[in-house]
Amino acid sequence: MRSNKMTVLSYRILVLVLTALLAACSMAPRPLQFRAEIDSLAAVNNSQSNIRFVLLPGNAGANEQDLQFIEFKAYIEKVLANRGYSKAASMQDSNLVMFLSYGVGAPEVHQYSYEVPLWNDMGYYYPYRMSRFYNGYYPGFGVGGYAQRTESYTTFRRYLVLEACDKDAYLQQQQRKQLWKTSVQSNGASNDLRLVFPYMAAAMQAYIGSNTGHMITVDIDETDPLARSLLGPYQPSLPQAQ
Numbered sequence: 001m002r003s004n005k006m007t008v009l010s011y012r013i014l015v016l017v018l019t020a021l022l023a024a025c026s027m028a029p030r031p032l033q034f035r036a037e038i039d040s041l042a043a044v045n046n047s048q049s050n051i052r053f054v055l056l057p058g059n060a061g062a063n064e065q066d067l068q069f070i071e072f073k074a075y076i077e078k079v080l081a082n083r084g085y086s087k088a089a090s091m092q093d094s095n096l097v098m099f100l101s102y103g104v105g106a107p108e109v110h111q112y113s114y115e116v117p118l119w120n121d122m123g124y125y126y127p128y129r130m131s132r133f134y135n136g137y138y139p140g141f142g143v144g145g146y147a148q149r150t151e152s153y154t155t156f157r158r159y160l161v162l163e164a165c166d167k168d169a170y171l172q173q174q175q176r177k178q179l180w181k182t183s184v185q186s187n188g189a190s191n192d193l194r195l196v197f198p199y200m201a202a203a204m205q206a207y208i209g210s211n212t213g214h215m216i217t218v219d220i221d222e223t224d225p226l227a228r229s230l231l232g233p234y235q236p237s238l239p240q241a242q
Contacts, residue, residue: 058101105157
C-alpha cells in the first residue's frame with residue numbers, strides 16, 4: 001500500500017513539473033505567423049515591358065479616398081515595385097489598370113470533441129463498477145474510463161484580390177479585360193484585416209502576373225524580411241499564431 005502511495009505521489013509531482021514547464025513555454029513570445037493560400041491566373045499572351053500602372057479600388061462602393069484603401073494600396077505598390085512595375089502619374093500615362101479588392105468573411109464556428117481520463121483520489125482513472133460483496137458501486141482501480149468534452153473556436157477568412165486589366169478596354173468600354181489575377185486568402189482567429197493584409201501582400205509577391213496552375217500554400221511570419229520591409233517602422237507582435 002505504501003508503495004502505491006509513493007507511486008501516486010511521484011506521478012503527481014511529475015505532472016506538476018510538466019505542467020509548469022508547459023506553462024513557461026506557452027508564456028514565451030512566439031512570432032506572429034500566417035498561412036496564405038494563393039491562386040494566380042494569367043492570360044497566355046500576357047507579356048508587357050515597361051509596365052506603368054494605376055491602382056483603383058475593386059470593392060463595390062469603395063473610392064480612392066477611403067483611408068483603408070490608401071493604406072492597403074501602399075503595401076501593394078511596394079510589392080509591385082519589387083516586381084518591376086512602375087506607378088503611373090495618371091490613367092493616361094499608364095498601360096495597365098489594376099483593381100484591389102479585400103475583405104473579411106463572416107465568423108465560422110468550429111467544434112471538436114476529445115476524451116479525458118477519469119481519476120480518483122488515489123490517482124487511478126476509473127468508471128464505477130458493481131461490487132459482488134455489497135450492494136453498491138466501488139471505483140475500479142486501473143480500469144480505463146473517459147469523459148467526453150466538446151470545445152469550439154472561431155475563425156475568419158481574410159482575402160485580397162489583385163486584378164490587372166487592359167487600360168484601353170477599361171477606358172473605352174468600362175470593361176475589366178483581365179490580363180492576370182492573383183487571389184490570396186488566409187483563415188485564422190483574427191478578423192483584423194489591417195494586421196493580416198501586409199503578410200498576405202508579402203506572400204503573394206513572387207506569384208504576381210504568373211499562372212500557378214493551382215492554389216498553393218505559403219507560410220509567412222513577422223521575421224520575414226519582405227513583410228518587415230512592407231511594415232516599415234510599425235512592427236506589431238502578438239504572443240500566438242493567427
